[in-house]
Amino acid sequence: MVDTSKVATSNTTTAATAKKPSRAxxxxxxxxxxxxxASMAKKNLRKVxxxxxxxxxxxIALWSFVVLLLTGVFLTLWFTPSMGEVTYxxxxxxxxxxxxxxxxxxxxxxxxxxRGGLLMRQMHHWAAMLFIASMMVHLLRVFFTGAxxxxxxxxxxxxxxxxxxxxxxxxxxxxxxxDLLSGTGVRAADGFxxxxxxxxxxxSFFLFxxxxxxxxxxxxxxxxxVLLIPGLLLALIAAHMLLLVYHxxxxxxxxxxxxxxxxxxxMLPVYAAKAGGFFFIVFxxxxxxxxxxxxxxxxxxxxxxxxxxxxxSQPDWYxxxxxxxxxxxxxxxxxxxxxxxxxxxxxxxxxxxMLMFTILLLLPFIDAWITGDKREHHLLERPRNAPTxxxxxxxxxxxxxxxxxAGGNDIIAIRLHASxxxxxxxxxxxxxxxxVIAFVITRRWCISLQRKDNDDLLHGYETGIIMRSAEGxxxxxxxxxxxxxxxxxxxxxxxxxxxxxxxxxxxxxLPGPAKGRFTGLRNRIRTVWYADNVQKPTPEELxxxxxxxxxEHELQSPMDGHAADGHQFDGHHLVEDENLRSH
Amino acid sequence: xxxxxxxAGRLSRHRRGPLAGFMVxxxxxxxxxxxxxxxxxxSADQTTASxxxxxxxxxxxxxxxxxxxxxxxxxxxxxxxxxGDNQLGPSLVGVGAAAVDFQVGTGRMPMAQPGAQVPSKTxxxxxxxxxxxxxxxxxxGPGPAIPDEGDYSIEGLSDEERQEAIxxxxxxxxxxxxxxxxxxxxxxxxxRGGYAPKIRGVEPRYIYEAMLTGPQNMPxxxxxxxxxxxxxxxxxxxxxxDEMPSYGGFGxxxxxxVPEGLAAWLFGIGLLTGAAVWIAAHTTRSDKKKVEx
Numbered sequence: 001m002v003d004t005s006k007v008a009t010s011n012t013t014t015a016a017t018a019k020k021p022s023r024a025x026x027x028x029x030x031x032x033x034x035x036x037x038a039s040m041a042k043k044n045l046r047k048v049x050x051x052x053x054x055x056x057x058x059x060i061a062l063w064s065f066v067v068l069l070l071t072g073v074f075l076t077l078w079f080t081p082s083m084g085e086v087t088y089x090x091x092x093x094x095x096x097x098x099x100x101x102x103x104x105x106x107x108x109x110x111x112x113x114x115r116g117g118l119l120m121r122q123m124h125h126w127a128a129m130l131f132i133a134s135m136m137v138h139l140l141r142v143f144f145t146g147a148x149x150x151x152x153x154x155x156x157x158x159x160x161x162x163x164x165x166x167x168x169x170x171x172x173x174x175x176x177x178x179d180l181l182s183g184t185g186v187r188a189a190d191g192f193x194x195x196x197x198x199x200x201x202x203x204s205f206f207l208f209x210x211x212x213x214x215x216x217x218x219x220x221x222x223x224x225x226v227l228l229i230p231g232l233l234l235a236l237i238a239a240h241m242l243l244l245v246y247h248x249x250x251x252x253x254x255x256x257x258x259x260x261x262x263x264x265x266x267m268l269p270v271y272a273a274k275a276g277g278f279f280f281i282v283f284x285x286x287x288x289x290x291x292x293x294x295x296x297x298x299x300x301x302x303x304x305x306x307x308x309x310x311x312x313s314q315p316d317w318y319x320x321x322x323x324x325x326x327x328x329x330x331x332x333x334x335x336x337x338x339x340x341x342x343x344x345x346x347x348x349x350x351x352x353x354m355l356m357f358t359i360l361l362l363l364p365f366i367d368a369w370i371t372g373d374k375r376e377h378h379l380l381e382r383p384r385n386a387p388t389x390x391x392x393x394x395x396x397x398x399x400x401x402x403x404x405x406a407g408g409n410d411i412i413a414i415r416l417h418a419s420x421x422x423x424x425x426x427x428x429x430x431x432x433x434x435x436v437i438a439f440v441i442t443r444r445w446c447i448s449l450q451r452k453d454n455d456d457l458l459h460g461y462e463t464g465i466i467m468r469s470a471e472g473x474x475x476x477x478x479x480x481x482x483x484x485x486x487x488x489x490x491x492x493x494x495x496x497x498x499x500x501x502x503x504x505x506x507x508x509x510l511p512g513p514a515k516g517r518f519t520g521l522r523n524r525i526r527t528v529w530y531a532d533n534v535q536k537p538t539p540e541e542l543x544x545x546x547x548x549x550x551x552e553h554e555l556q557s558p559m560d561g562h563a564a565d566g567h568q569f570d571g572h573h574l575v576e577d578e579n580l581r582s583h
Numbered sequence: 584x585x586x587x588x589x590x591a592g593r594l595s596r597h598r599r600g601p602l603a604g605f606m607v608x609x610x611x612x613x614x615x616x617x618x619x620x621x622x623x624x625x626s627a628d629q630t631t632a633s634x635x636x637x638x639x640x641x642x643x644x645x646x647x648x649x650x651x652x653x654x655x656x657x658x659x660x661x662x663x664x665x666x667g668d669n670q671l672g673p674s675l676v677g678v679g680a681a682a683v684d685f686q687v688g689t690g691r692m693p694m695a696q697p698g699a700q701v702p703s704k705t706x707x708x709x710x711x712x713x714x715x716x717x718x719x720x721x722x723x724g725p726g727p728a729i730p731d732e733g734d735y736s737i738e739g740l741s742d743e744e745r746q747e748a749i750x751x752x753x754x755x756x757x758x759x760x761x762x763x764x765x766x767x768x769x770x771x772x773x774x775r776g777g778y779a780p781k782i783r784g785v786e787p788r789y790i791y792e793a794m795l796t797g798p799q800n801m802p803x804x805x806x807x808x809x810x811x812x813x814x815x816x817x818x819x820x821x822x823x824x825d826e827m828p829s830y831g832g833f834g835x836x837x838x839x840x841v842p843e844g845l846a847a848w849l850f851g852i853g854l855l856t857g858a859a860v861w862i863a864a865h866t867t868r869s870d871k872k873k874v875e876x
Contacts, residue, residue, distance in 0.1 A: 053856075053863035060855045093746060094753050094823055111830070122831055129847035130855070137852060180757065180766065181839070265866075274862050281858045289851060294831030295843050300767050300824075302757045310761035310839075311771025311779065317844025408841040410772035419699065419776035 049271050050251035050264035054141045059275060060134035063282035064127045065237065071124040072226065078114050080106040081176065081222030083215045092299050100178075100303035103218045107177035107298050123290030128173060130286065132166045132318045139163065143363065143393050146381040147250045150374065153364040155243045160361045162236050165229055167318050172225040174296075174316055178218055181296070183304025184313045186217060195345035213306065253379045253491035255484045262378075314407060322353050324406030328427045359396075370525050372496065384453075385492050387446035388529045394442040395435035402431045443532075450534035453489050456481055457537055458545030469555075480549060490537070495530045633718075640719025643712055647693050648672075656723045678796065679726020680717035685792035687713045689785075691799075699776030700799055727795045734811055735791040737819045749823045752816030755809065760817065763801075768821055769837040773800050783825060783837075787818045 021029065032038040049055070082102040088095050090105070091112040110117035139159060142148050148156040171189075175182045190212045194200040209216035248262050257263045265271060289295075301310065315323050325348030332343040359366075367389065368374070383390040405412065406427045413420040460478035467477050481489070516522075537545065597603055645654060651672030653659050658674030675682075686692040690704040708716065717729060737745045757766070763779035765771045770781040777800050782790060794814050797803030804814065835842035 051863055051866065053860040056859035056863060057856065060852075060859070094749055094820065094827075096746070097750055098754065118830060126847065126851065129844065130851045133847055133852050134855065137856070180761075278858065278862055281862075282855060285851060285854050285858075289846070292832040293846055293850075294829060294834040296840070297767075297831050297834065299830070300837070302753065302766070305757075308757050308761065310757070310766040311763055312765045312769070312839035312841070314840040316840050317847060320841075320844060411838055411841045413772035413776075414770055414778050417776075419774075420772045421775050 044245070045268040046266045047245065048262045048264045048266055049249050050257075050262055052252060054145070055249065056274075056278060057134060057141050058138035059278055060282055061131055061138055062237065063279045064131040064134060064286065065233070066279065067127040067283055067286050068124060068131060069230070071120045071127065072230075074116075074120045075110065075124055076226055078106055078110050078117065079103070079176070079222075081219045083178070083213070083218050095299065095302065098303065101218065103176060103178040104298070104303045107179065111299060119287075119290050121290075122293070122295050123286050124173075125295045126289040126293070127286045128170050129295075129317060130282075132163070132170060135159070135163050135166055140393065140397070144383040144390060145250070146377065146386060146389070148364040148367075149377040150368065151376055152243070152247055152250075153368070155240060155247070156364050157361055158236050158240050158243070160357070162233065162240065163360075164357060165233055165236070169225060169229040169233065170316055170318055172221045172229065174319075175221050176218065176225060177296075177298045178304050179296075179298040180301035180304050180308055180310055181298075181313060183213070183306070184309055185315055186221075186304075187212065187306065192345060192349045195342045196350060197341060197346070213304075248378065250378055250380050252488075254488045257379065257491075259376065259378045312411065314411075317404075320407035321400055321403035322349050322407075324403040324409070324427075325349070325352050325431075327409055328403075328406045328424050328431070330428070356396075370522065370529050372522075372526070379491070381492060384446040384449040387443045387450070387533060390446050391439045391443035395439040398438035399431055399435045402427055402434050406431075447532055447534060454534055454537055457486055457489055458541060460549055478549065478552070480546070492536060494535050495533050636715050636718045637722050639712075640715035640717070640722075643708070643716050644719050647707070648675075648716070656720060675720050675723060677724035677726045678720060680721040680729045681727040681792040682796040682798070683717040683720045684713060684729045685789055685796060685798055687716055689789055700773075700778060703780065727792075730788060730791045730795070732788075735787045735815050735818045737815065745819065748812075748816045748819045750820075751813070752818070752820030753823075755813055756817050756820050759804070759809070765837065765839070767824055767837040783821065787822070790818050790821065791815075 028038075080102040084102045085099055086102050086105050088098050088100055088105050088108065090096070090108050092108055095108065107121075110121055112118070142156065142159070171185070175186045175189075190204055190208065193204045193207060196203060204212065207217070207220075208214040209220075249264075251257050251262055251264065254263075302308070314320065326345065329344045329348045334341040334343065406424070409420055409423045409427070412418065412423055460480045463477045463479050465477040467475050469475070480486075644652075644656065648656075651659055652675050653672070656675035659671040661669045661671045683692075687708055688706060688710075690706040691701045693707060694701045695704070706713070720726075721728065733739065737748050740748060756768075760768070760782075763771050763773065764782050765779075768782040771779045773779055779800070782793075791814055793801060794804040794809060794817070795806075809817070835846065
């Protein structure tokens, strides 16, 4: 029986006439005739996105940026970016009558005398922390799944720039309230600038319009914070999203999913609802944190005064790792021709972050150079199927984490009743040794998981059913994987140089591309890159594996139906009426 | 007037007498001594400790303290394994009753084991015993006395004076104390396993005594450095922090940006990643009913 209710019933003799358009339709037509958005919308509203939780991590960053814009605009309405000195007469009793900058006084006003001001301040700060954190989580997802590969290398570069700009934006925002903590941060930044060889002092005087702290730094940071960097961020986010639409989203391999299609749900109504809903969740979580969790209680720090400092002076978390490098760096200085070179500041704060950022920026290109992979990739790779890549990122994460821990060495010391000196000595070595250990463990772990996948493919999965043969031997029953699962596991590339053997001639007997200057080096790295990787089984291996499994089943089949106690629960029989026999 | 003239005349008659010199000397001594007693700083050991209390303190001292501090509180020096000159326990001559009241009253002394720093613990002695020990140590040599409540309390001040005291105390606190004890007195790390302890919720008397005597790693804030009123103001500021509501919400123990970063990652990113998993797990249908054809 076919449902014919959807078939047109207007096959009559009179011509069909258009109904009078609805009011909404009329407005849409009016707008479309002037803006011509319909054709664009028609295409893009049906744009398909694949569904996976890890694809929504970048969205957290997007939505927390929206929260930052909303709350930030609120804050600008009351914040006074000025270092002019005033006497405080607001509601916070402990500081009444104290001289302070207008910037700090207006931060206190926002916190205590503007309705909802403290909530907005705290939401803005929490959203900033989440913005950068979610960018990093998103970065990890993109790297671990190989989504940065051709054609998306430039979007990786844009994303890295967003991370850098977000960090700078966070630092300038941290410095604006002019409380003791932010002033200490600016003082530190002044030191970093001054540690630059030759031009350091000139740059410092240029930045502060004279000697630190001067009167110019807060208004300047304010302009950078509310105008310059947000503008750049907006432009880069737009470019990031446009490239995402242009490239189309990557997807996990699976039945029906190829390099040439995208399987998922359309923008309208599904992703508009999912993403729109996610915005409200992000907004809600930020509001919850802003409402119940205290962040940067500027009133307790007091106004900035170069003669004061407090224990527990730390930057926000995203600046924590360079701060940690600074904390554990041995105090090395060089003196020559009347000039001092502060390696103890120069190396951890200027050289190391720049080096790490350059490595981050170049990761897709380094990867392409090593693998020699020039193909487009729209299907993702599981982290285990690129063991060296995965291990590289885990090593970098380990290094980051150890530097990060160094940034909180004093908090660790008092919380764990440890000596800050011992923590520092440990971390000085650990930042070099830890990543190596992490690399080796991760790589072997990935390779073990690859082996496990191959075992499942060739011998079936473990059912947990123990079979006893006539001779009294025991064996576990394996059953073949579902075809879709087997497809997904095998939908991956074979390594170009299996098991690390680099061939001078390719499979067709043709010599490889002309040797460049670094070909030898590259071949050596490539050998290491792919060494010990497990390749997916060949069709012959699969056939042999299945043949073997069938043989096993034949041997085991006589035992079916002759279950020993409990064996009737072997997955082959209806067990509704079965009970374990009582003895 | 006549009377006065007459008495002056009578006195004047004796001015060249044999006892006149002694009398003037005696008067001068009495006056200086009296004025000194009236205006001298509290530190000049003016305890009202009875002989009995001192004797009791000495008994306790010989049992609980003398092993390290010597039988007369003179300190014990040792030679360590490297042959260096080391101190088992410092001399207590001149440390005053305030130091004893702080160290023993907060349970730091007697110490359970040597280490980078002596932690405070449940006091070993009762209040009376602490007072006796303090009296004994104070008898060894002049030192700071245990402050009275009037020294560290702002109870007697008018509202306006209290307000000023708290504000001034906050500035003194931020200048002198936060570098080690953190901006809200939550404590901080010191080299080699030492630490500046948390000073919130500590009895005002002990805070005052700590400033006065400079225990362990802490510098000594003498009355010339921080006047008694300034010490009182610092305590008033700390007290005002205790009474202040936590305006921003849960404060993570007042440890600064490190726990804030942890909260952003564990709570914020954790919750939002969970939300992403939840959203992706709920796939979609265009209609509640399944439509055939």
